Amino acid sequence: MFTQLAWRNIWRNPRRTAIILTAIFIGVFSMIIFAAFSRGMADGMVDNAIDNLVGHIKVQHPDYRSDPDISHRLPDPNAITAELKSLLPTGAKITPRIRVEGVVANARETAGVEIVGIHPGMEMGVSFIGDAPMDGRLIEDGDKNGIVMGAALADRFQTEVGKKLVLTTQQADGETGSRAFRIRGIYRSEIEATEKAYVFISYTAAEQLMGEKNCATEIAVTLPKEYRNGRLAPLVQKCRDALEPYHVSVNGWKDLMPAISAYLAMFDAFLYIWFVVVFIAMGFGIVNTVLMAVYERMREFGLLKAIGMRPSWIVRMVLGESFFLLAAGCAAGTICGMAVTYYYGHAGIDLGAFAQGVKMWGMSRVIFPAIEIGDVVAANAVVVVLGLVVSIYPAVKAARFTPVETMRQN
Amino acid sequence: MNAVTVSDVSKIYTQGDVKVMALNKVSLKVDAGEFVAIAGPSGSGKTTLLNLIGGLDSPDTGHISVNGKAFEKMSSGDLAELRLTQIGFVFQSYNLIPVFTAEENVEYILQLQGVGKKERKQRARAMLDDVGLEGKYDRKPSQLSGGQQQRVAVARSLVSNPTIILADEPTANLDSVNGESLLQTMREMNEKHNVTFIFSTHDAMVMEASKRLITMKDGAIAGDQVK
Numbered sequence: 194m195f196t197q198l199a200w201r202n203i204w205r206n207p208r209r210t211a212i213i214l215t216a217i218f219i220g221v222f223s224m225i226i227f228a229a230f231s232r233g234m235a236d237g238m239v240d241n242a243i244d245n246l247v248g249h250i251k252v253q254h255p256d257y258r259s260d261p262d263i264s265h266r267l268p269d270p271n272a273i274t275a276e277l278k279s280l281l282p283t284g285a286k287i288t289p290r291i292r293v294e295g296v297v298a299n300a301r302e303t304a305g306v307e308i309v310g311i312h313p314g315m316e317m318g319v320s321f322i323g324d325a326p327m328d329g330r331l332i333e334d335g336d337k338n339g340i341v342m343g344a345a346l347a348d349r350f351q352t353e354v355g356k357k358l359v360l361t362t363q364q365a366d367g368e369t370g371s372r373a374f375r376i377r378g379i380y381r382s383e384i385e386a387t388e389k390a391y392v393f394i395s396y397t398a399a400e401q402l403m404g405e406k407n408c409a410t411e412i413a414v415t416l417p418k419e420y421r422n423g424r425l426a427p428l429v430q431k432c433r434d435a436l437e438p439y440h441v442s443v444n445g446w447k448d449l450m451p452a453i454s455a456y457l458a459m460f461d462a463f464l465y466i467w468f469v470v471v472f473i474a475m476g477f478g479i480v481n482t483v484l485m486a487v488y489e490r491m492r493e494f495g496l497l498k499a500i501g502m503r504p505s506w507i508v509r510m511v512l513g514e515s516f517f518l519l520a521a522g523c524a525a526g527t528i529c530g531m532a533v534t535y536y537y538g539h540a541g542i543d544l545g546a547f548a549q550g551v552k553m554w555g556m557s558r559v560i561f562p563a564i565e566i567g568d569v570v571a572a573n574a575v576v577v578v579l580g581l582v583v584s585i586y587p588a589v590k591a592a593r594f595t596p597v598e599t600m601r602q603n
Numbered sequence: 604m605n606a607v608t609v610s611d612v613s614k615i616y617t618q619g620d621v622k623v624m625a626l627n628k629v630s631l632k633v634d635a636g637e638f639v640a641i642a643g644p645s646g647s648g649k650t651t652l653l654n655l656i657g658g659l660d661s662p663d664t665g666h667i668s669v670n671g672k673a674f675e676k677m678s679s680g681d682l683a684e685l686r687l688t689q690i691g692f693v694f695q696s697y698n699l700i701p702v703f704t705a706e707e708n709v710e711y712i713l714q715l716q717g718v719g720k721k722e723r724k725q726r727a728r729a730m731l732d733d734v735g736l737e738g739k740y741d742r743k744p745s746q747l748s749g750g751q752q753q754r755v756a757v758a759r760s761l762v763s764n765p766t767i768i769l770a771d772e773p774t775a776n777l778d779s780v781n782g783e784s785l786l787q788t789m790r791e792m793n794e795k796h797n798v799t800f801i802f803s804t805h806d807a808m809v810m811e812a813s814k815r816l817i818t819m820k821d822g823a824i825a826g827d828q829v830k
Contacts, residue, residue, distance in 0.1 A: 194707065194714045201702035496698040499659055500712055500759070501687025503680060596659040 195506070199513030206486070210518065213482040217522025217576060218529070220475040224468050224572035225530030229562035233538070235460055236563050241383055242450050244321040246290070246309065246391070248413035249421055250429055251449055252277070255442040257410055263293050263365050263403055268439055270409035277414065280435055281428070284417035288315035289409035291399040295362030297342070297392055302350045306392050308360055310399020319415045321382055322393055329354035329378035336395040340374035343388025347379045354379060360392070365405035372402050383558060421446075464568065468575045475576070476583045483515055483587040494591045495599030504592035511588035512581055519580040523573045531569070534562045605668075606767055606799040607633040607656055612665030614651055614822075625651040627822040628665070633815075635766065636797045638790065640804050640813035648822040649803035650771055656801065657690055657769045658682040670766060687715055691760025691798075693770035697752040699744040705731060705755045706740035712763050730758040734788050750781030754788065761792055767799045768792075774806045786812050 203210050243249060252273055254265040267273060270289045277287050291310035296303060309322075313331050316323035322331070322341070332339035340358055347353065354376050364370040374394060382388050400406050420428055429445040436443055447454040487494070494507055541559040609631040616623045626648045633639055641649045654660040655667055658674055667674045670689060674682065686692075699708045709727040718726070728740060734754040744752050753773060760768050770789070774782035786809060793800050802809055810816050818826035 194711055197707070198700070198702065198711075205702060492698065493700060496694070496700075498683070499657070499686065499692050501683050501685075501715055503683050506715070597654050 195510055195513060199510055200517055202486070202490075202510075203514050203517050206489075209482060209485065213478055213518055214522045214525070216475055216478045217519060217580075218526045220471045221523050221526025221572055221576055222530045222533075224471055224575075225527060225564070225569055226533060226562070227467060228464055228568035228572065229530070229534040229538070229564050230542070230560065231460065231464060232565055232568065233542075233560045233562040235457055237560055239446075239453060239457070241321075242453050243415070243446055245382075245384070245387055246292075246320045246322075246413065247446055247449050248319060249416045249425060249446050250414040250432060251444055252412040252414075252432070252436065253410065253442050253444075255440065258442070261292065261294060261410070263291075263363060263405075263408060263410065264367075266291075266365070266408045266410050267412065267441060270407060270412060273412055273436060273439055273441065276435055276439075277412065277432065280432055281414060282417060282420060285420075286315070286317075286319045286415045287412060288312055288319050289396070289412045291396060291403060291408055292410045293362050293399075293403070295360050297346075297350075298359045298361070299350050299352055299357065301352075304346065304349070304389070306346070307390055308362055308399065308402070309391050309393050310396045310402075311393055312396050313393075319413055321387070322380060322391075325380040325382060327378040327380045329376065331380075332377050332393060332395050332398075334395060335397050336377070337398050337401065338373070338375050339377040339395065339398070341378040341380055341393040342376060343391065344379050344381045345385050345388035346392070347376075349389070352376065358392070360394070360402060362402060365403045365408055368404075370402055370404055372398075374398070465571065465575075468572055469579075472575050472579050476579060479515065479518070479580050480583050480586060482518070483511065483584050484590070486514070487511060487587045487591040490591075491594050491599040494594045495596040498594070499596040507592040508585070508588040511591050512584055515581055515584035515588075516577070519577045523576050527569060527573060531564060534564050537562045538564070605632045606635040606637070606670060607631070607801070608666075608668045609652070609656065610666045612652075612655060612662040612667060614648075614655065614660070614662050616651075624822050626655070626662070629822070629824055630665075631817065631824065631827075633799060633801060635799055636793070638793045638800045638812075638814040639817060640802045640810050640815070641817045641819060642804055642810050643819035643825070645805075647819040649819055651822075652819070653769045653771050653801065653803050656767075657692060658686055687712070688763065689766050691763065691765040691768040693753070693756050693760050693768060693773045695772040695775045697744070697749070697756045697776075699752055699755055699759075701744050704741045704743055705736060705747065705751075705758075708744070708755055709759045709762050712759055716763055726762055727758075730762040731755070733761075733792070734758045735784070748781070750777050750785060753777060753781075753785055757785065757789060757792070761796070761798065764796070765798065767801065770800065770802045772804055772806070773802065774804070774809055779808070782806065782808060 254267055257265040274287055274289060293308050295306060295308040297306045311322065312334055314334055332341055356376050357373055358376060359371060359373050361369060361371040400408060425445045429443055433443045497507060538561050541561050543559050609629055612626055612629045614626040616625050629652060641652060643649050655662050669685065672685065703711060706727050709730055710723045713723040713726060731740060734757050736751060736754050739751065774785060777785060789800055790812060792798055804810060815829045817824055
């Protein structure tokens with residue numbers, strides 16, 4: 194009957210109840226939507242970064258990251274690739290690359306770039322270049338003269354498909370090597386900086402440019418979705434252990450991109466701060482509503498105490514009323530929030546109108562909001578738990594009314 | 604054993620800067636099963652006396668005991684327990700819980716006592732039948748007349764089998780027909796269950812129906828007449 198009484202009490206003033214329910218609904222709805230949008234944005238940034246020649250796991254020479262020089266190439270990349278194939282789950286994609294710093298030039302311009310020698314067929318699903326939108330076409334395996342450059346760099350060089358470029362870099366023997374290439378394609382990327390940073394040639398052409406066969410500087414791996422977060426670290430460790438004889442460095446994407454990892458950790462903190470800020474706004478409404486309901490029913494609380502109801506039971510009853518309000522508002526907010534997120538999680542939100550800003554921040558043009566159950570639980574827990582905490586004040590107030598006082602005041 | 608003992612009880616209320624002596628060294632004994640009316644003009648201290656006997660308020664001086672239990676030795680929790688199990692209240696303005704039906708209003712006090720659901724329902728309905736509200740179990744207070752609401756209040760006060768009912772001007776808001784009928788019901792309950800009734804009243808009809816009439820004036824007992 195406590196439950197019954199609490200439930201019926203909240204409907205004694207339907208308009209007031211509707212207003213506070215709407216406030217709770219909007220609060221929880223906005224928390225979930227904001228969390229989902231932010232998660233989608235963060236996922237997009239992570240995916241872009243992983244796509245940007247990082248991958249989920251990367252095998253490199255231990256000194257390559259601090260000094261990306263051809264002298265820090267991998268020992269026996271074929272054997273390492275074979276070892277990885279036996280270690281990694283089905284669906285994992287593995288590709289070796291030769292990445293060195295160099296200079297690209299044409300008759301008009303010169304620019305420092307990263308020269309990336311790839312197996313074009315193996316890059317599909319591993320990095321953006323495998324399926325990047327392109328004028329012209331991607332180089333083919335074994336293409337000795339073909340090169341692909343980014344649209345932003347091509348604009349700067351005022352060049353186009355079919356024109357020539359010259360690459361210059363340090364060769365494996367320490368000498369400077371230079372070769373001419375013909376532009377096969379001009380790719381476009383989500384991020385403008387990427388278009389300016391990388392030029393792609395075939396693995397074979399890179400070997401020739403380096404003057405050495407089989408001189409991969411890294412082996413990149415992308416994993417099936419279920420291995421990308423929680424199950425990544427054990428897998429990385431497994432690879433580290435197995436590749437120990439090769440004296441190579443094996444890292445997961447979180448180690449390879451510490452700035453993004455730090456951003457994600459900071460993002461979690463901001464999200465919870467946002468939850469609390471929304472709650473504070475909502476909390477005043479909750480206290481006000483419950484307090485009004487309590488003062489309107491002073492006489493009734495006096496009566497309940499007169500017939501023998503203990504103060505603790507009155508506190509329980511008022512908190513029960515708050516709980517119903519909070520639970521109903523949270524349920525509605527959660528259902529609608531999840532439904533909207535589910536829809537846009539599939540349809541995506543196109544930020545094309547803010548394309549420049551989006552590119553600058555490394556975000557995807559289309560955001561796919563993503564629900565994390567932890568966020569939904571946290572949003573609801575913040576509202577319900579803090580809602581009950583702030584309701585303690587009016588509840589205690591109700592419990593302190595003395596029957597004689599209330600009867601006299603009314 | 605006396606159902607109620609009041610010894611040298613005084614109570615002063617402060618209204619702004621003015622102190623009002625609501626009760627002045629009142630002493631009174633009521634035996635179990637009595638049907639007592641406390642009469643007197645407004646401000647004579649009737650309601651204050653009932654509140655003190657019911658443990659709703661505490662005296663400034665003096666002692667009160669109900670069924671041998673001295674209030675001064677009891678905590679507020681003990682007093683709440685005493686009200687829940689041994690004292691029933693009927694108020695002038697009914698004071699029913701508006702969101703509950705008649706049956707639920709009566710049943711609620713039994714739930715506070717921890718009585719099981721089936722027994723609660725049975726006893727609530729039987730008590731509503733006893734006060735003449737057969738078939739009106741599902742009506743909310745707003746769907747009942749003043750007389751009917753006061754009957755529900757009486758049923759609520761009796762359903763927990765208290766030994767004492769304290770009724771503060773129970774007929775004040777009722778017309779004479781309803782007032783008389785309610786009085787008759789309470790009289791029957793007094794005789795049937797040997798429950799002690801103590802009323803505060805202005806109503807001549809209640810005074811007439813009582814078996815003992817205590818008259819109050821200026822916070823003191825001016826007369827005590829057993830009929």
